[in-house]
Structure formats: structure tokens, C-alpha cells
Amino acid sequence: MSETVLRLEGVRKTFGGNDVLAGVDLTVQRHEVVALIGASGSGKSTLLRCINLIERLDDGRIWLGDLDISDPRVSVDRVRSRIGVVFQQFNLFPHLRVIDNVTLASRKVFKTTRAEAEKAALELLDRVGLADRARDYPDRLSGGQQQRVAIVRAIATNPELLLLDEITSALDPELVTEVLDLVRELAREGTTVVMATHEMAFARDVAHRVVFLDGGVVAEEGPAAEVLLRPREERTRAFLSRFTGSL
Amino acid sequence: MPSSNHLLSDVEIGRREYRSAQTVRSVLVSLVSTVVFAVAIWLTVINTPGWERVQQSFFNLEVAIAAWPRVIAGLWINIQVLFFATIGVLVLSILIATIRTLSGPIWFPLRALAAAYTDLFRGLPLIIVLFLIGFGVPGLELFPRNSAQFWGTIALILTYSAYVSEVFRAGIEAVHPSQRLAARSLGLTHSQTMRIVVLPQAVRKVTPALMNDFIAMQKDVGLISVLGVVDAVRAAQIETAANFNFTPYVLAGLLFVLLALPMIRLTDWYTARLRTREQMGSLV
Numbered sequence: 372m373s374e375t376v377l378r379l380e381g382v383r384k385t386f387g388g389n390d391v392l393a394g395v396d397l398t399v400q401r402h403e404v405v406a407l408i409g410a411s412g413s414g415k416s417t418l419l420r421c422i423n424l425i426e427r428l429d430d431g432r433i434w435l436g437d438l439d440i441s442d443p444r445v446s447v448d449r450v451r452s453r454i455g456v457v458f459q460q461f462n463l464f465p466h467l468r469v470i471d472n473v474t475l476a477s478r479k480v481f482k483t484t485r486a487e488a489e490k491a492a493l494e495l496l497d498r499v500g501l502a503d504r505a506r507d508y509p510d511r512l513s514g515g516q517q518q519r520v521a522i523v524r525a526i527a528t529n530p531e532l533l534l535l536d537e538i539t540s541a542l543d544p545e546l547v548t549e550v551l552d553l554v555r556e557l558a559r560e561g562t563t564v565v566m567a568t569h570e571m572a573f574a575r576d577v578a579h580r581v582v583f584l585d586g587g588v589v590a591e592e593g594p595a596a597e598v599l600l601r602p603r604e605e606r607t608r609a610f611l612s613r614f615t616g617s618l
Numbered sequence: 619m620p621s622s623n624h625l626l627s628d629v630e631i632g633r634r635e636y637r638s639a640q641t642v643r644s645v646l647v648s649l650v651s652t653v654v655f656a657v658a659i660w661l662t663v664i665n666t667p668g669w670e671r672v673q674q675s676f677f678n679l680e681v682a683i684a685a686w687p688r689v690i691a692g693l694w695i696n697i698q699v700l701f702f703a704t705i706g707v708l709v710l711s712i713l714i715a716t717i718r719t720l721s722g723p724i725w726f727p728l729r730a731l732a733a734a735y736t737d738l739f740r741g742l743p744l745i746i747v748l749f750l751i752g753f754g755v756p757g758l759e760l761f762p763r764n765s766a767q768f769w770g771t772i773a774l775i776l777t778y779s780a781y782v783s784e785v786f787r788a789g790i791e792a793v794h795p796s797q798r799l800a801a802r803s804l805g806l807t808h809s810q811t812m813r814i815v816v817l818p819q820a821v822r823k824v825t826p827a828l829m830n831d832f833i834a835m836q837k838d839v840g841l842i843s844v845l846g847v848v849d850a851v852r853a854a855q856i857e858t859a860a861n862f863n864f865t866p867y868v869l870a871g872l873l874f875v876l877l878a879l880p881m882i883r884l885t886d887w888y889t890a891r892l893r894t895r896e897q898m899g900s901l902v
Contacts, residue, residue, distance in 0.1 A: 423803055425799065425802070425803070447802075448802075448805050448806070448807050449805070451802060451803055451804070451805045452804070452805025453805075454803075456800075456803040458796065458799070458800065460796060462796045462797065462799065462800035463800075464797065464800070464801070464815055464819075465819070466818050466819050466822065475804060475806070475814065476804040476805055476806070479806055479810055479814065480804065480805040480806060480810075524804070528804075528805075
């Protein structure tokens with residue numbers, strides 16, 4: 372069971388003299404769902420961007436499986452193709468139909484034939500109830516539908532790790548549930564997920580482990596229920612007191 | 619209109635009657651005002667003291683008919699040059715624009731070269747480029763003897779690609795960075811991202827500007843006449859010299875306008891369509 376998918380060691384990132392990440396250690400096992408929580412600006416998104424090699428580390432190391440991906444000699448394209456990412460603003464390609472958005476990486480990065488990629492994509496879209504929208508352009512879909520397509524696009528190539536960056540923050544409240552239900556299902560199936568989130572109730576229900584970032588370091592981590600309901604640290608308590616209604 | 623079986627209320631029927639009455643009225647007003655305006659201009663022009671002489675030497679129907687075969691044959695040359703120049707400009711300008719957006723030290727010489735090229739050819743008057751390329755390059759005796767028409771096309775491509783590549787570059791930079799981010803996160807390489815995600819969106823953004831540049835090039839094609847190519851302008855010049863009458867120039871000018879009209883209308887239609895799409899059918 373305990374096969375390490377992702378390991379971070381002393382990860383640092385500085386923006387203009389400001390230590391956004393000041394030495395983060397984190398290990399994620401296969402089939403584990405880890406929720407990153409913390410105030411705005413606590414470095415949740417930056418941490419995800421470092422893992423996906425969109426930001427260059429200022430120090431520390433990151434391993435994906437056995438590969439040290441912080442080594443400048445690794446191919447960033449290869450690393451990124453092993454990681455799925457879903458963004459706050461969906462970032463679907465507006466000039467491509469839903470089906471082409473979903474199959475793009477399979478066809479262009481993994482060189483799957485179009486027929487094969489589309490068959491797999493339609494199965495996935497069918498599971499999220501969007502098979503009938505496959506030939507539509509993204510702007511014809513609601514925000515919740517677009518975000519579900521973005522999730523399908525991210526998992527279409529069976530990545531080892533799925534990164535979710537506050538994926539419900541740009542959605543209308545009544546659309547949040549459909550997206551979170553999909554993540555819940557992926558978690559049940561054993562997808563390895565690291566997600567930055569403000570949805571504390573969702574983190575409690577779905578995450579195996581919650582990591583509280585504060586001042587650029589991991590201030591507290593542990594099983595979701597423990598960290599969220601019985602935090603040990605004073606600053607975790609102070610942060611969570613703002614969410615009392617939702618827990 | 620909504621296709622329901624809903625029976626319109628009296629208020630809505632009244633509103634629609636009022637609106638169609640208003641439409642008829644505005645059509646009538648514009649018709650009358652146009653006719654009055656045109657007649658006023660016409661009367662002013664034909665009552666100028668020199669009108670008869672001007673009409674004789676610029677708007678002479680017999681001369682126009684006599685010049686027609688030569689001018690239209692020349693226009694066919696212009697259309698050929700336009701065709702090849704358009705293809706050349708599209709290829710070269712996309713190439714230049716892409717080179718200018720490359721990052722990484724290895725590309726520095728190419729980037730610098732592309733930047734120098736756009737600086738140089740946007741600054742040089744087209745007529746000077748035509749002379750230098752049209753008379754200078756064949757003088758090198760490096761290339762097989764190509765016609766003036768060939769080198770004129772090359773000069774047009776070089777000049778217009780410098781402008782059009784800047785239009786493409788603006789389009790590339792107008793595509794939101796999150797699109798690039800999403801593409802690279804899927805594992806696409808820089809060039810795949812450029813080709814599949816960025817360029818298609820950039821081209822859509824700059825299409826009206828590109829069409830405008832095409833219209834500008836359509837008439838500048840006439841400048842290749844300075845190289846001795848017997849295009850519509852040169853043919854008109856020959857006819858004019860033969861008859862001491864300027865009507866062939868007017869004829870050639872009219873033909874160029876007719877050539878440009880479809881593209882001008884198409885550009886208007888396309889920009890209007892973009893606008894309606896963006897304002898989602900609102901009235902303002």
C-alpha cells in the first residue's frame with residue numbers, strides 16, 4: 372500500500388524577498404487524498420505550481436516516484452505529462468470542442484490514435500454526465516460543467532497524481548456540489564490527489580490527510596478529522612475558527 | 619421571433635406597429651436626403667468653368683473602351699501577384715512572429731534577426747524596396763533570370779510581412795497566459811502549445827486587422843509597375859501616353875476599387891458579427 376508518489380523536502384520559494392514557501396516537507400502515498408488548507412497567500416497554490424514545475428524552486432527537492440524532478444536535467448514536459456492539473460478558472464481551450472479538449476494530451480503527448488482517444492474520452496464524459504456535450508464548445512457550458520470537463524481533461528491520460536487548485540472558488544454556490552461530487556468519486560476510486568481548498572467540510576469528508584500551511588511552512592498535518600476538528604496548534608485553531616459554520 | 623403559440627397583447631401589437639412605421643419613415647428620410655445631396659454635388663461639378671475639358675480628358679467613354687483590353691489584361695497580372703504575395707506574406711509573417719516569441723538563449727540570433735527585419739522593412743518605403751529588390755538582386759547574377767513580376771512579388775512579401783508579423787505578434791501576446799499554462803500542464807511542448815493552442819486563438823483575434831492589411835496590399839500591388847511590369851497601372855500609363863487622355867487611369871482606379879470592394883464588405887460583415895457576438899444581442 373504505502374508506495375510514495377510524491378515527496379517534498381525543504382521546498383523554498385521566494386517572491387521579491389518574501390518567503391512564500393520557507394521549507395515545506397510533505398509526503399504523499401499512492402491512493403491518498405491530501406488537502407492543503409491555509410489563509411490566502413499562505414502558499415497553497417505556489418506549492419502546487421512548484422510540484423508541476425511551473426515555478427522554479429529556490430531550494431529543496433521534489434521527487435515524483437523515484438525521479439528527482441527538481442533536477443534541471445529532467446524533461447519538464449515528461450514530468451508534467453505524468454501529473455494532471457485542474458485550475459480555479461478551468462482554462463479550457465475555447466477554440467476546441469469539449470472532446471478535443473479532453474483528448475488533446477492523449478493524442479499529442481502520448482500519440483494515441485484519435486479514435487482510441489475519443490472512445491476513452493467519451494466513456495469518461497459519460498461517467499460525469501456530459502457525453503451529450505462532447506461536440507459543444509466550452510462557452511456553451513455552465514461553469515460547473517466546464518470544471519467537470521477540465522477534471523476529465525486532467526485525468527484522461529491516467530496521471531499518477533492529480534493537483535486541484537481551488538477548483539470551486541470561481542463557481543456559483545449551487546454549482547459547487549456537482550464538481551465536488553466528481554472529486555469525491557475519483558478519491559473513492561483511488562486517485563492520488565493533492566488539492567488546495569477552502570471547502571473545509573469537503574476536506575473533512577474526502578481528504579485522508581489535511582496539511583495546514585502557515586507562514587510558508589507546514590504548521591500542522593494529520594488525519595483530516597483530527598486537524599479540522601481537534602487541532603493541536605493555536606494558529607490552526609485561529610484559522611479554522613473562521614469556518615466554524617461549515618464544519 | 620419566439621415560436622410559441624402565445625397570442626400577442628394589444629400593447630405589444632401597438633409597439634410593433636409603431637416600430638415598423640418608424641422604419642418606413644427613416645428609410646424615406648434617408649432616400650430623400652441622399653438624392654438631394656447627390657444632385658447638389660452633381661450640379662456644382664458640371665457648372666464649374668473647366669468641367670467640359672476635364673470630362674473630355676478624364677471621363678471619356680470612347681477612350682475607356684479602347685483602353686479596356688490592355689488594362690484588364692494588366693489587372694490579371696496584379697491579381698496573380700496579389701495571390702502569390704498573400705500566400706508568401708502569411709507564411710513569412712507567422713514565421714517571424716513565432717520567432718520573435720521564442721525564449722531561450724540559443725534563439726537569440728534568430729530573434730535579433732527577426733527584430734531587425736521588422737524594424738528595417740517597416741521603415742523603408744515600399745517603392746525603395748521595389749527598386750532595390752527589383753533592380754539590385756537580379757544584378758547579383760546569383761539567381762536564375764526571373765521576371766520583374768517575380769522580384770516585385772518578393773518586394774511586396776518582404777514589406778508586408780514586416781507589418782503583418784507585428785499584427786500576429788500582438789495576437790499571440792493577447793492570448794491569456796493561463797491558456798499556455800493549461801497546455802504546458804498537459805505535457806505539451808512549447809511548439810505544440812504554440813501551434814495547437816496559441817496560434818489558432820491569436821489568428822481569430824487579429825482577423826479584422828489582417829483583412830485590413832490585405833486590402834492595403836491589394837492596391838499597393840499596382841506599384842510593381844515601376845519595375846516595368848505591364849500591370850493595370852502600367853497599361854493605363856501606356857494608353858494615356860498614346861492618346862494624351864487620362865481616362866485609362868480613372869478606369870484602372872475604378873477596377874482596383876471594384877477588386878477591393880468584396881474584401882472591404884467582408885471585413886465589415888466579419889467585424890459586425892464579432893461585435894454582435896460579444897454584446898450578446900443587446901441594443902447598444
